Amino acid sequence: MAKSESLTTSIVLSMDNGSSHIKGIYDDLSHTFIFPNVVSQPTGERILLIEQGDPLDFLDVQITSPAIEGDKYRHVYVGNLAIGDEGVVHEIVGDKAAQKKAQRPETMITLLTGAAYAVACKHEEAIRSGAKRIKAAVQLGTGLPISEISKFRAEFAHRIASGIHSVTFVTTPVFKGVTVELEFALPIDICIDDVSGVYDMEATLKTPLSSKGFGIADVGGVDMDIAFFRPGLELDQRHSTGAKIHLNDALEHIRSEVNAQGEELIASTAELTIMLVNKEYEIYAEGKVVFDMTNLVNRHMRLLAEKVLKYARGAWKHVATRANFGLSAAARSFCSRGSRS
Structure with missing residues (x-):
């Protein structure tokens, strides 16, 4: 496969953007992931000693998105890589906790990073063979707290579903240099955070x-x-x-x-x-x-x-x-x- 070759794909993805962790599942119950809800703006360039390791532990990304204004969050570390970083670290505590989940830029950053990670994982074999660009149509299920649903649902849905979001893995092992272009559809709109789990329990466990x-x-x-x-x-x-x-x-x-x-x-x-x-x-x-x-x-x-x-x-x-x-x-x-x- 030529390195310039791009892929076009589709994926079904569900993500819970929690205050402590981001939880995701894509395509079927065997494909899950979780990483801490921490974002940092690094200072300088990361020195990559080895190009090995779990990509989920080294989410080093550049993001271009119509949902994120300015260049402040253009290059970020996400999840485990952001914990303890010497740059500007953003956790959902203190003043951040008082902000609306639908309006925090970190919510979009972790959602886009998680979606790009899921797409890259789905096509890891093609990436190892040289694919560097993946265009993905994403059927997304996600939610907001009850307190935000009525006022912020439409705004949040518009930010997600408007335009193309681009995520490039910078030094992330396996996915280094890969760009994922994401176009989202929300087939069931924005849910209440815990409601989807109830329907899933009923459907998969046959609980009464x-x-x-x-x-x-x-x-x-x-x-x-x-x-x-x-x-x-x-x-x-x-x-x-x-x-x-x-x-x-x-x-x-x-x-x-x-x-x-x-x-x-x-x-x-x-x-x-x-x-x-x-x-x-x-x-x-x-x-x-x-x-x-x-x-x-x-x-x-x-x-x-x-x-x-x-x-x-x-x-x-x-x-x-x-x-x-x-x-x-x-x-x-x-x-x-x-x-x-």
Whole structure:
């Protein structure tokens, strides 16, 4: 295959742009990926010592998109490569957490990078044979928090579906020098973040959800969305609700308290998140444990858990008493216990 040869392809892609991680699945259930929701603007050029490794760990990209104004985010590191970078690092914490997901430029950057990565993975064999440009028609499924759907759905959809978005992998192993041109279609518009998962559970696991009224809480870094469904998997748009819980702020407080020990033991909230997911509570320096954050994590997470439980029980009680949800005896019992707690 000549190196100048380009490919034309199509892909079906679903992406959850979460506060801590980007999760994606393309074409079928066997093709999934996940990377931290961190973006950095690098200073200088990256020195590539070896051209090996997992491309997902080295997402070094140049982006040209009608959805991203100016040159500020033209060249960025994304995901694991951005964590601990010496350039300008953007995490979804603090002031960033208060911004609307639909309007943050980082949302588009990670969405475009994830889509380009999925396309490149799909055609890795052709890339290894010399393909350098791929034009992809992308059938995309993605979502926004409940609090943003009514006001920002049209704006977000317009940014995604207007024009051609170009992503070039700069030093990324395997995909180095490859440009992916993305043209998106949104066959089901913009969903509520946690709704797609409900339909997927019903379709793939054959769970007995369709005959029941139920609620599902999606705990994110900033918001907790609580979506309610009537029998028949009908989304109750009137009673579905959201609340601010600020999980990311709790993580930032933990990081600050750890670093108050005298040195920067944890460089970023993304690094802390990875440690917590892996249940790595002991922090080492020079081969010795210098801090055990178990009690610190338990204290902050307990307060957050109490807040989540309070919101979830309150929302469930409200919808169960005001809407004809056809609740099962077990659901009515749970609601009753929650109202007495």
